[in-house]
Structure formats: structure tokens, C-alpha cells
Amino acid sequence: MDSSSRPRSTRDRPAKAPLSAEAIIDAALAILKSDGLDAVSMRRVAAALDTGAGSLYVYVTGREGLQEAMFDRIIATIELETPDPSRWRAQLHSLLGRLRDALVAHPGIAAATMVDPPRTEVVLGLLENLLGLLLASGLEPQRAAWAADILAAQVSYAAIEAELRRTDPTALAAQVTANFARLPADRFPLITAHAEQLVAGGVDERFRFAVDVVIDGVLATTSAR
Amino acid sequence: MDSSSRPRSTRDRPAKAPLSAEAIIDAALAILKSDGLDAVSMRRVAAALDTGAGSLYVYVTGREGLQEAMFDRIIATIELETPDPSRWRAQLHSLLGRLRDALVAHPGIAAATMVDPPRTEVVLGLLENLLGLLLASGLEPQRAAWAADILAAQVSYAAIEAELRRTDPTALAAQVTANFARLPADRFPLITAHAEQLVAGGVDERFRFAVDVVIDGVLATTSAR
DNA sequence: GTTTGTAACGAACACTGTTCGTAACATACA
DNA sequence: TGTATGTTACGAACAGTGTTCGTTACAAAC
Structure with missing residues (x-):
């Protein structure tokens, strides 16, 4: 569709077309x-x-x-949400969940392209949608903009974390728990006491919690400072 | 100090000692x-x-x-905080700030070792301290444990983000702003309208905000779910 | 003085991303 | 039909990478 629509030269058609x-x-x-x-x-x-x-x-x-x-x-495969002020929170969870799943399905891509500022229109479209959902909550623009960044960090982190557990979800948790239990309780009292809580929950549950924490936090008035 | 204290064999001393x-x-x-x-x-x-x-x-x-x-x-160079229930929030900011600075001072290490579960005693010591500060706030153990993970994500993300701006802090922001302004307003109304807010604030300010958001969020009761 | 064991070397292997001179090829023109 | 043209693809070559391993050197122990 390129050769016919853009006749920049008289000899535009490629000889063969196997590569693109x-x-x-x-x-x-x-x-x-x-x-x-x-x-x-x-x-x-x-x-x-x-x-x-x-x-x-x-x-x-x-x-x-x-x-x-x-x-x-x-990113282009991710279905977006049309912001609805009555259920923006659920929409946010859906969108970010799909994003995380898409990243997990392509191991390594999350860690590689984590922080590059969005440039392409596809990625910017995702940011636009994320921003729309946050603004639908009634947040002031500045807090919404920064919240988008915070959520992006959580998604990337969750994706990379999920990649690690991709091979065997429970084996890693068991190994980490064993590592924690083996620690000297006098020097690591809190870790040994709360080893269970540290590894508790599946990837999905932890991710839901993280998103909720960020939402609740950004909705809260900036009390202490 | 190794050759004299651990005589596992009669011929223990290395021939030369330049490498270790x-x-x-x-x-x-x-x-x-x-x-x-x-x-x-x-x-x-x-x-x-x-x-x-x-x-x-x-x-x-x-x-x-x-x-x-x-x-x-x-991580071993990072000074820890002895948890004080009267000023745990400030201590949390201090500790995480030092951690972020240490990571930024060593470009690339944050992205590389982000998600590996902590194994060494030094890293576990940092987790122990982080957990101690969170528990000093009165948080229930489960929320504190998960909050530690969320904060770790924010620190890593902030460190990687700060590394990008290390060469020229303002040049990148200007470039991103210009990119946003150049976008078609009809397809990206929110990004173009709030381009200023999206790139607003320095690395430190954004990081402080992110930590406060997480703290406020984890302190808030799990309202919507 | 000979034996012994460990530590260090450095060549080699199988890769990596990238560049670039060369050859092929269907098309456009004569 | 024959020649010229410009794009396209090839594949060798370069400068690297992490890692392995056969060989050598050396100081300590007998």
C-alpha cells in the first residue's frame, strides 16, 4: 500500500517483497x-x-x-476504555491489568522499555486513556498526571515480577519463604516474624492491591508533608 | 584475614594476593x-x-x-534508620531517598537488579529496616509487607528515570514537552491540554509525591474494592 | 630439593550488533 | 530488444561480548 500511494519516484516498486x-x-x-x-x-x-x-x-x-x-x-493490541465517571476505578483496573498481561506475555520487554518517555502515537494513546480515567475520578490535573507515572511504575514492576514466576508460580514463593525462615531471628526479627505476609498473595492480588493503594493515596488530601 | 582464620588445608595460603x-x-x-x-x-x-x-x-x-x-x-553503604514512631514518615523519606541516590550514582544497576528477590543479608537488612518503619506507623503487617514491595517499585522506577535525566535534566523535559505540544489536539486532547502537568516537577519533587501517595494510600482503609 | 596444590594466564569458542562493498533484479527508457 | 537505473538483498568482516579450559608458574610443605 506504500508503493502506489506515494509515487516519490518513477521507479518505486520494489523488486521483491519478502522483507518489510x-x-x-x-x-x-x-x-x-x-x-x-x-x-x-x-x-x-x-x-x-x-x-x-x-x-x-x-x-x-x-x-x-x-x-x-x-x-x-x-501496546497497540491493548483494548482501551472510554472513561465513565461512574465506574472509572474498575476501568482503571481493567486497563492496567490488560497492560500488565500483555507485557508478561512478552518476557523481557517490560524491563527493556520501562522508562523511555512515550513517543509513538500508540503509547501516547494509552497514556491519554489512562489520564482520561484518572481525570474522570475528579482528580486535579497535576495529581492525575503524576499518578499516571506512579501507576506506570507499578505496572512495569508487576510485569517483571510476574515474568519471574512464569515458569513455576509457587516454587519461587516457597524458596523465598524458606530463605526468610532460615534467617537469624535476632538480626531479622521482622522479616522472620512476617515471612508469611511478605510472600503472601498471588501476583494478581498483589497487583490489585498496589493499584488500589495508589488510587486511594492520590485521592487522599496531602495531609502530612 | 582469610588465610589465617580458615586453615581448611595445610597448604592454604595463596601464592600471590593481587586478585580477590x-x-x-x-x-x-x-x-x-x-x-x-x-x-x-x-x-x-x-x-x-x-x-x-x-x-x-x-x-x-x-x-x-x-x-x-x-x-x-x-546497598551496604546506605545508612539505615532506627524506627521512631513519632517521625517514621520523615525517616521513610530519608531512607528511600538515600537508596534512590545510591542507585542513581551507579547508572544501570537499578534496572538490572530491580526485581530479583532479596537474598543477601545486606539487602535483607534494608528490607528489615523498611518494614520496621512501616510497622512503626501502626500498619497491620500484611499491608506493611505489601507496601514495602510497592515502595521498592517506586524507588527503582525513580532511579531509572533519574538516570535518564542525569546528563541534562531540563533538556529531556523540554523535548518531551515539545513532543506533547506537537500532537494533534483532537486525538490527544488530555495530553496536549495537560502537557505542562505531565512533565512538571523535578525528580525529587515527583519522588516525594510518589512516596507520600503510597503511604497515604496504604494508610487509608480499603474503601472501594 | 622434590613434590604438591592452588592461582593465574591466555587462547579459543560461540556468540553479539553493526557496517559496508558487492551482486542481483525487475523496471524504465532508448 | 537492449541498455541504464535505482532499489534491495546478500554475506563477509569488524570489534566486541561471556565463558570454558588446557597449560603454566609459583610458593609452601614434606
Whole structure:
């Protein structure tokens, strides 16, 4: 759809059409989902497309650019919410939950593209939606804007944390609990006493709690300071 | 101090003593502080110690183990607070602020060791202290335990965010603002309308706000659910 | 003085991202 | 039909990376 709509030159049509940015990102996402971000090397992506690594650089600026493009595609799949002042809190939970799930489904992408300021329209669309939900609560703009940032941190953190437990959800918790129990109680009285609470709850429950805490906190008047 | 106190064999003393885990971590931290985590390669660390990369593997399990050891040393420098129920909130801000500053001083370490569950006694000591401050507020143990996790996420996020602005604090903000202003107002009404609020505040101010939000939120009764 | 065990070296392996000179190819023009 | 053209893809090469391991050197113990 590019060659016909943009006739910048008389000889615009490519000779062959097996390679394209779309195809490269598709192949990269497939590897990402199955084997994680570390496995997404330029050579591996190229091999999946039956070509050499160097050929990718025509359509992708490099590994970093490819990662950003992958992140963009992942975010694009997330269904947004049309802010409703009567149920904005539930909508917030839904949206952030879907975001977290999408990140978990692509291991490593959360840690890699966590803090880059949003640039693409897709990511900005997500921010726009998040901001809309927060403002629907009646929050003042400044608090809503900062709350969006705080929630983004929680989503990323929860996603990375969930990735760790992806292989075996309970095994890690058991191991951590055992580690806590083994500690000398005289030097770590609180950790040993509350080991159960520290590892309590599943990923979902903890995430719900975190989002609620942030919402409740940002709704509360800034009392102590 | 190791060779004399632990005579596990009759021939215990090493032939030479230029290399040690301590020396390796020291050299790695120096590179980390000046050039960031990506620059901390096994070869570069070895070169700083006038040896080959392979020689490091006697004292360090590998790159990952070295990073953990570096993280441990960084955390070890953080001064803890003895919980005081009359000023726990200020103590919390102090402790988390120092933690964030220490992470920012070592670019990349926050993103790398963010979510690994705490294992070493040093890191657990920090958790113990954090838990102590939260419990000093009168929080029930379960909420305090989960709050510790939420705050850890905020610290890591703030540290990574601060690293980005390390080179030029205002340049990035200006660039992001310009990006927001350039957006089509019809599709991004909220972002364009509140672009100022989105980038408002320095790193410190935003961090203080985030910590206060979490504290206020976890103190609030779980109203809506 | 010889034996012994540990510590250090450094070459080698299998990778990584990236660059770039070269070759192929269907298209446009003569 | 033949030549020129500009895009496209290839694949070798470069400078790195983490890690392994056979070999060597050295100071202490017998």
C-alpha cells in the first residue's frame, strides 16, 4: 500500500517483497513470546526470515529500534476504555491489568522499555486513556498526571515480577519463604516474624492491591508533608 | 584475614594476593560509576586489574554474580534508620531517598537488579529496616509487607528515570514537552491540554509525591474494592 | 630439593550488533 | 530488444561480548 500511494519516484516498486518492517517485527515478536527478549538477536530474526542480519537494517534502525517497534505493536493490541465517571476505578483496573498481561506475555520487554518517555502515537494513546480515567475520578490535573507515572511504575514492576514466576508460580514463593525462615531471628526479627505476609498473595492480588493503594493515596488530601 | 582464620588445608595460603573478590568488585564499581553498567564487561574489569577475563571466574561466578555483588556493596553503604514512631514518615523519606541516590550514582544497576528477590543479608537488612518503619506507623503487617514491595517499585522506577535525566535534566523535559505540544489536539486532547502537568516537577519533587501517595494510600482503609 | 596444590594466564569458542562493498533484479527508457 | 537505473538483498568482516579450559608458574610443605 506504500508503493502506489506515494509515487516519490518513477521507479518505486520494489523488486521483491519478502522483507518489510512488518514482517521483521512479526518474526521478532514470535521469538520474543516463545524464548524471551535475550533470544531476539538480529541474526535469529533474520534466520527466521531466511536472510542475513545485515539485511534487516534497511527497515529497522537497529536492535533498539526493533525493540521499540515491538513494544509499540504490543501496546497497540491493548483494548482501551472510554472513561465513565461512574465506574472509572474498575476501568482503571481493567486497563492496567490488560497492560500488565500483555507485557508478561512478552518476557523481557517490560524491563527493556520501562522508562523511555512515550513517543509513538500508540503509547501516547494509552497514556491519554489512562489520564482520561484518572481525570474522570475528579482528580486535579497535576495529581492525575503524576499518578499516571506512579501507576506506570507499578505496572512495569508487576510485569517483571510476574515474568519471574512464569515458569513455576509457587516454587519461587516457597524458596523465598524458606530463605526468610532460615534467617537469624535476632538480626531479622521482622522479616522472620512476617515471612508469611511478605510472600503472601498471588501476583494478581498483589497487583490489585498496589493499584488500589495508589488510587486511594492520590485521592487522599496531602495531609502530612 | 582469610588465610589465617580458615586453615581448611595445610597448604592454604595463596601464592600471590593481587586478585580477590573484593578487588574485582572494587574495580567493577569504579567502572560502573564512571561509564555505566554496559561498560562493565569482564574484559574491562580484568584489564583494570592487569589480568585476563578468565581469571575473574575463580572469585566471581560470572557477569550476573558480579552484578549482584556490586549491588550488594552499593546497598551496604546506605545508612539505615532506627524506627521512631513519632517521625517514621520523615525517616521513610530519608531512607528511600538515600537508596534512590545510591542507585542513581551507579547508572544501570537499578534496572538490572530491580526485581530479583532479596537474598543477601545486606539487602535483607534494608528490607528489615523498611518494614520496621512501616510497622512503626501502626500498619497491620500484611499491608506493611505489601507496601514495602510497592515502595521498592517506586524507588527503582525513580532511579531509572533519574538516570535518564542525569546528563541534562531540563533538556529531556523540554523535548518531551515539545513532543506533547506537537500532537494533534483532537486525538490527544488530555495530553496536549495537560502537557505542562505531565512533565512538571523535578525528580525529587515527583519522588516525594510518589512516596507520600503510597503511604497515604496504604494508610487509608480499603474503601472501594 | 622434590613434590604438591592452588592461582593465574591466555587462547579459543560461540556468540553479539553493526557496517559496508558487492551482486542481483525487475523496471524504465532508448 | 537492449541498455541504464535505482532499489534491495546478500554475506563477509569488524570489534566486541561471556565463558570454558588446557597449560603454566609459583610458593609452601614434606
